[in-house]
Amino acid sequence: MAGSPGLKPLVAVCQVTSTPDKELNFTACAGLVREAAQRGACLVFLPEGFDYIGSDTVETLGLAESLDGDLLGRYAGLARDCGVWLSLGGFHERGRDWPTTQRIYNCHVLLDPTGCRVAAYRKTHLCDVELEGRVSMKESSFTNPGPEIVPPVSTPAGKLGLSICYDLRFPEISLALRRAGAEILTYPSAFTVTTGSAHWEVLLRARAIESQCYVVAAAQTGKNHERRTSYGHSLVVDPWGSVVAQCREGPGLCYAEIDLDYLHRVRREIPVHSHRRPDLYGTVAAGPAP
Numbered sequence: 001m002a003g004s005p006g007l008k009p010l011v012a013v014c015q016v017t018s019t020p021d022k023e024l025n026f027t028a029c030a031g032l033v034r035e036a037a038q039r040g041a042c043l044v045f046l047p048e049g050f051d052y053i054g055s056d057t058v059e060t061l062g063l064a065e066s067l068d069g070d071l072l073g074r075y076a077g078l079a080r081d082c083g084v085w086l087s088l089g090g091f092h093e094r095g096r097d098w099p100t101t102q103r104i105y106n107c108h109v110l111l112d113p114t115g116c117r118v119a120a121y122r123k124t125h126l127c128d129v130e131l132e133g134r135v136s137m138k139e140s141s142f143t144n145p146g147p148e149i150v151p152p153v154s155t156p157a158g159k160l161g162l163s164i165c166y167d168l169r170f171p172e173i174s175l176a177l178r179r180a181g182a183e184i185l186t187y188p189s190a191f192t193v194t195t196g197s198a199h200w201e202v203l204l205r206a207r208a209i210e211s212q213c214y215v216v217a218a219a220q221t222g223k224n225h226e227r228r229t230s231y232g233h234s235l236v237v238d239p240w241g242s243v244v245a246q247c248r249e250g251p252g253l254c255y256a257e258i259d260l261d262y263l264h265r266v267r268r269e270i271p272v273h274s275h276r277r278p279d280l281y282g283t284v285a286a287g288p289a290p
């Protein structure tokens with residue numbers, strides 16, 4: 001574990017098939033977290049929608065809780081029992097504005113091993129995507145966009161930068177987190193099969209290579225309900241861009257050691273972050289292109 005000489009921190013990535021049944025989902029997630037803790041992981045990652053995947057908007061909104069609700073209380077107990085950090089990537093959160101907006105936040109919560117909530121990042125890029133006849137998502141119809149990027153958090157595995165799923169398509173947020181000190185970027189996800197098979201791994205590897213961070217991506221897999229199937233392929237990429245861990249099909253775990261000496265070597269050898277030309281990119285992130 002961190003601090004013990006010679007031993008690198010181990011992280012665990014959980015892959016699950018969430019359904020609309022919160023109780024079943026908690027049982028499945030808790031089983032994986034306990035297994036990961038027994039194997040010596042210090043930080044365990046759960047995907048977007050670890051709490052549930054609703055079968056329609058009404059159900060999704062109806063099942064949502066606040067950050068102080070029962071479900072996150074149980075996860076805090078789990079973190080304490082197991083003595084692990086928990087990245088809960090994509091909790092359906094009823095925020096304080098619920099009574100007025102009737103929309104939720106897609107909230108990535110980080111718990112420390114005392115069960116304390118040390119960060120909450122609300123998804124800033126919402127997935128409104130329409131592939132004719134194949135994929136139709138309009139996350140903004142039931143979700144409010146988060147207002148800010150959250151500074152990376154120190155964990156025993158390294159400084160962790162929080163994003164969620166569709167954020168993966170925006171290199172700007174990964175570079176902002178990298179600049180703010182991130183050593184690990186994490187993208188808990190529920191990708192579609194269509195977009196996942198084309199884009200998932202290449203996007204994750206690109207984010208790792210350009211930011212020179214570890215990238216950890218816990219994913220939903222398989223059939224969440226009658227009308228939804230998720231791509232899976234949870235994985236960990238190192239700062240060189242190599243896939244160092246990957247889940248097989250179906251629910252399960254994969255593990256990776258985080259080697260920050262290696263990360264620093266990669267950053268020394270190809271110092272892209274001191275070669276940047278911010279004088280040239282002024283408006284690249286500025287807004288809609290023609």
Ligand SMILES: O=C(O)CNC(=O)[C@H](CS)NC(=O)CCC(=O)C(=O)O
Binds near residue numbers: 106137165191
């Ligand atoms: O709605 C929930 O309950 C949980 N949230 C999601 O599943 C979100 C919003 S619909 N899914 C994605 O962002 C998929 C992105 C994707 O597939 C891509 O970028 O290609």
